[in-house]
Amino acid sequence: METFDIIIAGAGPAGLTAAIELANDYKILLLEKNKPGTTTATWYSYADRAREYGLEDAVAIRTDYIKFTSPSQTHYMRDDCVIFDHNKVLSIWLEKAVSLGVDIRQEEFTGYEYADRGVVVKTGDNEYFAPLLIDAMGINSPIIRQNKLIKRKDAWVIYGARIKNKTPGKAYQLEYYPLNDEANTYVGIHPISNEETNIYVFKGQKNTLGNPDEMKEIFEKVLNETNPGAEKLETLSGSIVSGLLHKYALDNIVFFGSSGMLNPDGCGMGFNEILKQHKIFAQEVKKCYQSNRFDQRSLNKISDKIRNQEVIYFQKIIGAFSLYFIKSAGKWDGGVKWLNAMGEDSKQWMRNEMDLEWLKKANLRLHSTIPVAETLKMIPLNELPFIMGQLIRFANKAVVSKIKQGVKLPEFKKPKPESGSGKKNGE
Ligand SMILES: Cc1cc2nc3c(=O)[nH]c(=O)nc-3n(C[C@H](O)[C@H](O)[C@H](O)COP(=O)(O)OP(=O)(O)OC[C@H]3O[C@@H](n4cnc5c(N)ncnc54)[C@H](O)[C@@H]3O)c2cc1C
Incomplete structure (x- = not known):
């Protein structure tokens, strides 16, 4: 049986970036069921990330804002955004992975079983062995399904197409707007060039991946109304997910x-989170290799590192507030109202790049628009333990990280008794 140091199942953004980061140190097999280097998703990101991760050649179009519209609000999120030619992104990564010696095979992962100190991975015709299997098969991962690992899932179900523009020479803008239908569907527009646009419909679903046929029907209707007779060049489909798993690793599998479910609730989006996190992920995998430990507990630390970064706590706290806005002010309208309340600080939230300074500023902005009392009213009592838990865990992490940095923490002094509250002896 062929043996590798690491087998990666799935050559989407996660599988390819992980393979590239690990290829210099390990013998890697990357399995992909479809044609490697292709995808049905579409990605917007930011100019600095395109530069940092060597994706400038895959930038299809640049724009300096994202427009969010709702029935009563408009929010321009100012940022240096880029929309990628998605297949070009994957082909750049594919080429790099091949040049680094990653063995990429078009074979479907069909199952696995444990063997001495590792896993045997099965595809239709072949069996391969490695001490470590990285599951990068996306939301429909058979390992996640078979082991019933999903605890909670929020999914944006997506269906659309790359189309030839009705009026060539005029690019669309990068924007998201609601259809205001009963299904609560939104439209996403990713312009690709003056001639082509990615248009898709999406809606949020709790604990289900929704019904793609229903999304297809809605999309056809939208396309007929906005671009009758448009030529469809490529189908777009899939989802953006966030959520929780019962376990973030199994023995020998991460x-x-x-x-x-790398995506934290409500922002960051999957592709952008993978860009931000793949180097950290690879570093943690290397640590497991160096200590030769692939048991579930050791591998869990990899996901802990990714999921417990302080920024995710900020995001969850702010995200919790955003949800109450959305619930109280009517879905998308509440969402855009909330973005407007955050003003120019909304972009760090969308990028999932927050720090304490940002949190302070965002809070002030939020409360100068909506009085604290109003915000508090939006929070249902049963959610308070969650929010308090997040705050306590965050404070705890902040203290631990300061201690590790050798920072002397301020002394907590006992409050003095209030002056003037009693007469001194003899007075
Ligand atoms: C239309 C659309 C628009 C989006 N817009 C954005 C955006 O603007 N910004 C953003 O950050 N994110 C966006 N996302 C989300 C983003 O695309 C995903 O979060 C991202 O693709 C997740 O990457 P992944 O590698 O984890 O999974 P995937 O991209 O799903 O890749 C998984 C890979 O595994 C393969 N695979 C599955 N099963 C098997 C098997 N049994 N054997 C072998 N291979 C298998 C699949 O074929 C696939 O290639 C969008 C998604 C869609 C669909």
């Missing part, structure tokens, strides 16, 4: 990307 999840990365959508399969590991």
